[in-house]
Amino acid sequence: MIRALLSGNEAVALGAYHAGVRVAAAYPGTPSTEILEELSKNPGVYCEWSPNEKVALEVGIGSCLGGARTLVAMKHVGLNVAADPWMTLPYIGVNAGLVLAVADDPGMHSSQNEQDSRFYARMAGVPILEPSDSAETYEMVKAALELSERHDTPVMLRLETRVSHSRSVVRYRDEREEVDLPYGKDAVKRVMVPGHARLRHPVLLRRLEGLAREAEGSPYNRVEMRSTRVGLVTSGVCYQYAREAFPEASVLKLGFVYPFAERLLHDFASHFHRLYVVEELEPFLEEGLKAMGLDVVGKARVPRDGELDPDLVGESLGELIEMDTGVKGGGWSPPQAGERLSPASELPLRPPVMCPGCPHRGLFYVLARLKLVVSSDIGCYTLSVLPPLSGIDCQVCMGASVGMALGLEKAFAASEANLDKKGKVVGVLGDSTFIHGGIGGLIDMVYNRTPCTIIILDNRTTAMTGFQDHPGTGKTLMGETTHALDLEELCRAVGVESVRVVDPWDLAATEEAVREEVAADRTSVIISRRACTLQVREERPAFRVEEEECTGCKRCLRLGCPALVMRGDKAWVDESLCAGCSLCAQLCGPGALREVRADG
Amino acid sequence: MADVVLAGVGGQGNVLSARILAEVAMQAGFDVKTSEVHGMAQRGGSVVCMVRWGDEVHSPLIPRGRADFLVAFELLEGVRYLGYLRPGGTAVVNDYRLDPLPVLRGDARYPENTLEVMRSRAGECVVLDAREVAARAGSPRALGSCLLGVLSRFLAFPAEAWDDALRRLVPSRAVEANLRAFALGRKEGM
Known part of the structure; x- marks a missing residue:
């Protein structure tokens, strides 16, 4: 037996590999992301980043019908996106086993809500297995696949942050099961026209009775x-x-x-x-x-x-x-009286911040400066909500920025109270988020003739969850080179007349583009393109404040860069943090911010 | 058995240090649990990791006032999680101040007496400039291994176990610097 210290997510991946899972699909989302990253390191498993969770689950349905044991993984809010196939999948059942690993995030360490996924299982009529540590997680993946096949049902493996991201000891044998079931056509069971679905609903309800009997004797209870x-x-x-x-x-x-x-x-x-x-x-x-x-x-x-x-x-x-x-x-x-203590509540908070050199910073500086109404989305750039950028007005879920921008624009267009906001709305979202859930909104915008500007913050990766590839990067989860979705072409194809690309490290050009497009009476897209600084890590000279020339105006501090602070009445750059993006130098009136030359 | 809290700022590497410590405890035959933080909080935010080992460990989260060790990668973060340390426990503190954004903006003040507060609760408090020591070892980014070196003085795990875990878990290009930083930290009175 091998003994290893695994995170819950690693245990899902290892359990799936050993149980013979041959197809796995997911969209990255904390705290579930590492499941597919880990699983994809094993031979003989097709693993993909899907454009969104709905597609991931649909891929999973196809593959389990096709006879391959299947794992689909997502975070709790991902299941909202996948809810449509999720609700009808239990009617048609599986062939080989299908497990949905869904990770809830109580406390919202990295989420916009703390919904409880168990209700989705009850609503769909699907059994739930829920592990309490990595060893159980490892075992339950296999148990869930077997349960799935025995009862012809998908199974929810419900995880939480403290299971997914806690490590504990797992014992296992490095052996992989081989499962390869034949496919047979069965349209009455798998084509959910009303006449068939009426036959299948009672099957689902009887299945739940059988599952309840099995729960009585389950070793996991x-x-x-x-x-x-x-x-x-x-x-x-x-x-x-x-x-x-x-x-x-x-x-x-x-x-x-x-x-x-x-x-x-x-x-x-x-x-x-x-x-x-x-x-x-x-x-x-x-x-x-x-x-x-x-x-x-x-x-x-x-x-x-x-x-x-x-x-x-x-x-x-x-x-x-x-x-x-x-x-x-x-x-x-x-705890005893002496054990209590901790004045933690009086301490200054340390919220997460946009990194030094983050390409989003320049764009949000411009949006704040132009006093636009900014409908935002899910990603690192949501951090621009904090002062001093205070860059966004609203944010709900993946891709929502586009539809919300449309709605704001239509509301302002017919409003006396908000006349000054008319034509001042922009929607901003990341490249991965746009592909995930933004494209539908953009089609709507063109179709319903909305004079609004959508800004795609294209940093060439899914940054917040730790740099996963997506259809725009030209690389798959399994490391293959593939077609890179061309965002400009895509936007033009849905009917956007004006599509332009700017470098957000060039403040003047970015501001000009935003001004022009916001003023124009048409749907437009600006692609703010620069690769994530954390991922690319190019060596660039840092900047330094020439003290005699700094007037202490604090204009550079409006960028909210963690590398820039006041020391006394002068600005100061922490050169160990500075990424050399030059935004502060572009803002500095007296030109006191200069590149540090190699000769010092 | 012991409970350890590692508190720091996203990017300082305390998640990796927690993994190394947990691996060493597991190789010594203990039951081990850890908890980590991923995702949004890592972008320069407050990051705490917990490592527990013993015959049987239940919760991955340590109850307040029960940790035997606090490893503070940064002063304010050490104070923030000090309530987890049992009175009389041991603190290993990197003497390093990193102002959070509310302080940089002037909306909040960085507490002045962080070391004093930690010393008043801990039975023993080892304070060092781990970045400086790690820089001497070849990379200031190896500061976590330096702090683990100091912590290792209080734990009974053999030197080879640490060496083995560092070699396996640290990215290969940084292994040598981390081994040296660990060794400097482990040596008393360095």
């Missing part, structure tokens, strides 16, 4: 009897927090989370006065248990927003459990 007074029900990483906070409590740990193992839950409940549910985000288990008529406490005490940790679990339930059972603190020992 485990009763750990300890205290006869305190009983907890929990799943996923919350199991680990519960064990840490209440080491003496009895626990029903659910790994086969849905459909519910009702008999098992009733049996466990019969030992206790009431049960305490420890789960993150929504009261998914809690509502299920209540519907079974069980006396449970959950979200009345345990926070419904943010992520949990052992302290929060102990603090939120300890007192109530003591009142109910007489067990002191419920078994939780809070």
Whole structure:
């Protein structure tokens, strides 16, 4: 047996490889991204970055019907995009197994919301397996594929940030299973015209009954009897927090989370006065248990927003459990007075910032200067919301910037109250985001004759998630060279008359382009093109402030560059951080910012 | 068994240092868990990693006031996560101040007494300029390995285990500088 320290995401990849997965598709999204990156390092697995999660799942449906075990991975909000195929896939079923690994992000470390993916499984009628560490994750991938084939259903493997991005010990044999199932045509089962779908819905409902019977005896639903007074029900990483906070409590740990193992839950409940549910985000288990008529406490005490940790679990339930059972603190020992401390709340925050040399900075400086209404999108550039750039007005989800810009423009066009905003709307989004979900909005804009400018921040990569390729980069996840989608041609093809390219490190040219296009009465696209500084890492001379010439006007500080600070009443460049983009020098009136020459 | 908090700023390399430490603990036969931060927070934001080992580890997150060690890659970040350190625990501190954006803008003040605050809670507090030591070893970017070297003085893992983990996990072009930075940190009174 090999023993290795794997992240949850690495464990998904290894489990999939060993279980014979031959096709995998994903769109990158924290905290799920590394699953496909890791899986693609193995031989014999076709792995792709799809343009978006909907396409990824559709690729997955095709490949599982075609007889290949299949993994599809995405973050929680990705499942919103993939929800359409997700809801009908359970009607048609699979052939070889299909597992959807979906990673929720409680606490929103790197997300725009903290929705709970378990409801998508319940809504679609799909079973959920939920691991609590990497070893379980590794095992559950194979178990999920087998469950998928046994019941002819997709399976959700539900992950969370603290499972995906925690490392723990996994033991495994380096052996790969071979699965290659024959394809056979079965149109009544797989062509969802109403007449067929009416036949398939009852099949799905009966399947759920069979799955519930299997959940009763699943090795992943485990009763750990300890205290006869305190009983907890929990799943996923919350199991680990519960064990840490209440080491003496009895626990029903659910790994086969849905459909519910009702008999098992009733049996466990019969030992206790009431049960305490420890789960993150929504009261998914809690509502299920209540519907079974069980006396449970959950979200009345345990926070419904943010992520949990052992302290929060102990603090939120300890007192109530003591009142109910007489067990002191419920078994939780809070930190002693001396152990508390930490004036963390009074400390200055350290929010993430756009990197020195980030190509987005120049563009957002121009947008702020022109006082435009900026409809923005999901990516590093969202960080321009912070002062001093304060560059964006609204942002919702992948690709939404374009449709929202259209809507703003139409609202302003017919408004007295916002007359001055008319013709001042721009939409901004990244290259990967544009391909993911922006192109539909642009087609709408041309079709419905909207005088608006869309700016594509083309940094030649998917930067925020760590530099993944996409259809515009000319390279695949498997390292092959391929056709690079030509954004200019694409925009012209949908009917955009004016498509121009600017270098955002050239402030004057960028400002001129934005001014002209915003003033013009037509749909236009500006491609602000420069490769991500972090990815390319070109060696450029840093800049330095000539102290005698600096007037201390702080104009350069409006860029919000982390390499530029005031020292006394003069600006100062931290040369170890400076990427040499020259934006500050372009802004400096007296010309005090100069390149550092090699001769010093 | 021990619990270690590694606090720093995105880009300083504490995620890699946490991985190296965790690997060494696993090779010593322990159960190990870590938690890391990826994605948006890494862009110059506050980044904390946790590493725990023992016979059986449950939560990847350390309860407050229970960590045995705090490794501060930056002063403010050390103070930010100081509440995790148990009173009397050990702090290894890089004497380095990096102003966050609200301070640069003048909207907030960088606390002046960071070392004092950390010393008042820690039983032992080793303070060094890890960037300077790492620069002497060949690369200021190897500062994490220098801090691990200091931490290693308090842990019973053999030198070969550290050497092995560094060689396997550090990108090959930076291995030598990191090995030297680790060795300098491990040597008392360097």
